[in-house]
Every structure is written in C-alpha cells, then in structure tokens.
Amino acid sequence: MQLDVVDDLRQPEYTGENRCEPCTVLNLVIAAVAGSLIARKSRLGGLLAVGISISLIYLRGYLVPGTPTLTKRYLPPEVLRWFGKDPAPDVASGLGGDTTATTDAGRGEPDANPASAGDVTTVDEDEASKPDAEAAVEAPEALDLETLFLDHDVLEPCDDRDDLCLTDAFEADWFDEIDAVEESGLDASAAVDAFGFDADPGEFDLDDRGEARTLRSASGVAGRWPSRAALLADVAASRALESWLPDWDAYDPEMKGAVLNGLRMFLETCPSGGDVRMGEEVVESCCHSHEVVAVTCEETGERLFEQRLADVDA
Incomplete structure (x- = not known):
C-alpha cells in the first residue's frame, strides 16, 4: 500500500x-x-x-x-x-540536429524558401579541389536541397498548387523501403547503416524515451528525432536515395542527415499511415518551452518535422 x-x-x-x-x-x-x-x-x-x-x-x-x-x-x-540549462532547448531535427531547412514545403506557410534555408555546408576548398569524388561529392561549397531534389526527379512542381511535391516514382520507392524497414526492424543498426557511420553498429544505442528517438554512442548524441515515424522515414529515405542520387554513399553522415531532414517535410502521408498536417506546437524541456512549426501525423500524433518558429520568422 x-x-x-x-x-x-x-x-x-x-x-x-x-x-x-x-x-x-x-x-x-x-x-x-x-x-x-x-x-x-x-x-x-x-x-x-x-x-x-x-x-x-x-x-x-x-x-x-x-x-x-x-x-x-x-x-x-x-x-x-x-544551472547549465540552455534557455532554447534542442529541436529534434534528425541526425546532426542543426539544419535550417524550412518546414513549410508544400503547405503554404510561412513564406520561406526551402533551398536557401536548407543549404548544407560540405567540404572545405582544399577538399573540393581534389578530383576524388568521394571527398568532394561533386558538389559546391553549399548543397542546394531544392535543386538537388529537382535535378534527380525526387521533387517536381505540384499539380494543384504553386509548390513542390514528391514525384510519384520516388514516393513509391520511399514507401516500399518504409515497409522493408518495418519488416526487418528499426533499430540502432539500421540507423547507423542508413547514415553511413564508419563505426561498429554495436557502439550505438537507440533510446525511445517518450515519443522521441535518440541515437547515442559513447561520444555523445548522434541524432534525435521527434518520433519513431520520423526516424523510420529517414532510414527508408536513405535506402531509397541510393538509387536516385548517384553519389549518395559518398555523402558524410552529417550531410545525409541534413538532406533527409529537408526531404522529410515533403511527406504528405505518414509512414505509420494517415495524412499529415502542419501547424504551430510547443516543445518543452525541463525548464523552458518554445513554439515550433511542426509537421504531424494526424492519426497518431507523431511529429515528423519541427523547427523553431523564431527561426522561420527570421
């Protein structure tokens, strides 16, 4: 008692x-x-x-x-x-966690450009000057996500609005891979393989505290996703992109994380089923809270993407 x-x-x-x-x-x-x-x-x-x-x-x-x-x-x-507390708690934005790709793609608000906001820094000038494709990934200093997706038929102009949408072919491949990941199991090993870490998968753990999923190693947090559905989408998309981006395997894990985080906001169907919606929500840490623009699965409430509202307004 x-x-x-x-x-x-x-x-x-x-x-x-x-x-x-x-x-x-x-x-x-x-x-x-x-x-x-x-x-x-x-x-x-x-x-x-x-x-x-x-x-x-x-x-x-x-x-x-x-x-x-x-x-x-x-x-x-x-x-x-x-007390050592960050007044602006981390947003769960996938691997690396620091990409400012906009959250409004395909949903009409707020007015921002996913390409300019989602540029990903790649290798330095010395590395870029090398002929080795693995080092330079055939890319300039910054990777324009919108151009990347359009050039490789991952995205196309939407039929019903002035925006960009997933191509039917890539979306079909993506969801085929989602089904395959669900069948084989979504664990730390699957995440490590998807992001191309040069490390033993056994060195990583996948925490599932609450809704969020956190990939950890002995050296610290590698990535944090707002939900299992978000991590599932990234792992499956990484597998699908192997057939759509010729140098995908040469991208380093941080770049892959930024690309996948930018791609995830184009989902219009939740990996776990049902439609998605976009709106403003609140993210809380132990001592602070802030508003984010979030893409959320309507049926399950799982959050697929989030970005600080202050960053979008900026």
Whole structure:
C-alpha cells in the first residue's frame, strides 16, 4: 500500500533527467522557510514539515503546484544558464540536429524558401579541389536541397498548387523501403547503416524515451528525432536515395542527415499511415518551452518535422 502511494506521487516528467534544478532549488528554499516558521511553535513539527517537503520534491520534482509552468514562463534565461540549462532547448531535427531547412514545403506557410534555408555546408576548398569524388561529392561549397531534389526527379512542381511535391516514382520507392524497414526492424543498426557511420553498429544505442528517438554512442548524441515515424522515414529515405542520387554513399553522415531532414517535410502521408498536417506546437524541456512549426501525423500524433518558429520568422 505504501509503495502504491509512492508510485502515485512520482512524476517522471519532472524528476530524474527531466528535473528542473531551478525549480528544485526554489522549492527547497520555500520548504526551509516554511519549516523554520513552523519550528518557532514546534521544533518537531518544523522538522516533519521539512522532511515531508523534501520527500515531495524528490518524488514530484516540486512542492508548490504550478512551479514548473511558472518557471518555464517567467524564469530569466540568465538564471537558467547559471544551472547549465540552455534557455532554447534542442529541436529534434534528425541526425546532426542543426539544419535550417524550412518546414513549410508544400503547405503554404510561412513564406520561406526551402533551398536557401536548407543549404548544407560540405567540404572545405582544399577538399573540393581534389578530383576524388568521394571527398568532394561533386558538389559546391553549399548543397542546394531544392535543386538537388529537382535535378534527380525526387521533387517536381505540384499539380494543384504553386509548390513542390514528391514525384510519384520516388514516393513509391520511399514507401516500399518504409515497409522493408518495418519488416526487418528499426533499430540502432539500421540507423547507423542508413547514415553511413564508419563505426561498429554495436557502439550505438537507440533510446525511445517518450515519443522521441535518440541515437547515442559513447561520444555523445548522434541524432534525435521527434518520433519513431520520423526516424523510420529517414532510414527508408536513405535506402531509397541510393538509387536516385548517384553519389549518395559518398555523402558524410552529417550531410545525409541534413538532406533527409529537408526531404522529410515533403511527406504528405505518414509512414505509420494517415495524412499529415502542419501547424504551430510547443516543445518543452525541463525548464523552458518554445513554439515550433511542426509537421504531424494526424492519426497518431507523431511529429515528423519541427523547427523553431523564431527561426522561420527570421
């Protein structure tokens, strides 16, 4: 019975790795002040109050209801940095995680250019001057995603709107590969193979905490996807692109990640089934939250793509 009560009190979303240190410190201060006030009348009562408060903070992450929400809304970024917290939490944008390819392709908002926003830095000038195709990948300093996709019949002008859509042939290949990945299994080994890491797949783990999927190695996080469906789309697209981009195998993992992240936003059917929609949503970390433009599966709620709204507006 006691264990049931403890389990009921636990709130994993605010404890463990999700614990907000500023919230914890604030609540411990409140507990100490409240305990000292009670101790003026009863020393034992004060000690009990502090003990119960610390237990609640340990189990729930906070003592005063609403503390996490208030902290996310009103705690200054400078205070978050004191505790080593980034006031702008990472967006789960696939391998490498730092591509600014627009999220509006094929959906009419906001008005941005997926090519200019999605340029991917490739090799340096010395490498580009080498005749070795594997080093230069037959590309200039920046890779224009829109041109890349159009030149290799991955995208084409849409029939029903002034935008770009997947070609029927590539979309069919992509979903054939999605079915194949589902059949063989979506694991760390499949992700490592898809992105071309020169490493033993056994050195990587694929975490599935909540909706997000995180690929980790001993050296740190290699990539983070907002959902299993997003990772499934990337792994399958990588396999499909082997037949559509002649130098795909020569792309380094970071470049592959950026290309796949840009391609994923053109999906109009979710890898797990159903249509997709685009809209504004909120991404939260332990101590902060921000709005993102997100492409989401309507039936399952899985997020396929997300980008900070501030980055799009910029």
